[in-house]
Amino acid sequence: MKIIENRKLFGKINIIDICIILVILAILLFVYMYFGRTTANAMQTEKYTFQYEMQNVTEQTANSVKVGDKVYDNETNVYIGEVVNVEVNEHMVRSVNRETNEFVNSPFPDKYNVVMTIENNLADTGKDLKTVDDYVVKVGKHVYLRGGLYAGSGYIVYIER
DSSP states (O other): OHHHHHTEETTTEEHHHHHHHHHHHHHHHHHIIIIIOOOTTTSOEEEEEEEEEEEEEOHHHHHHOOTTOEEEETTTOOEEEEEEEEEEEEEEEEEEETTTTEEEEEEEEEEEEEEEEEEEEEEEOSSOEEOTTOOEEOTTOEEEEEETTEEEEEEEEEEEO
């Protein structure tokens, strides 16, 4: 009954003080959510094309990639873009020719490299290129990608600016 009579909690903190602190925290949270985060939704976006390369994949995986596929980051489930072009090449292995002491590229049997050209609207933040879902697209980024009937691991190798 002391709590109700004094209107004090734990002897020092007033219930009105707690309400004031909660209102201030709510205002700070609102200001942060509204003004604090810069997202690609709030920024101007442009259509970019970039290339993603999967190396050393099977023929079935290489033939599964089609123009028009929507591709996603397999770890975060974020939309990356739409495939607008596909190039399938033999997977080459570099070895040394012992007779001439030269490096020689030779095809690896039944393995392929797939280069996908992907298109999406990206915002240039000055530091990064981001999708509307704040997914960062940059050269050298390792991506576990999935789309259509395939999934694979590879790198973003080129961005057309």
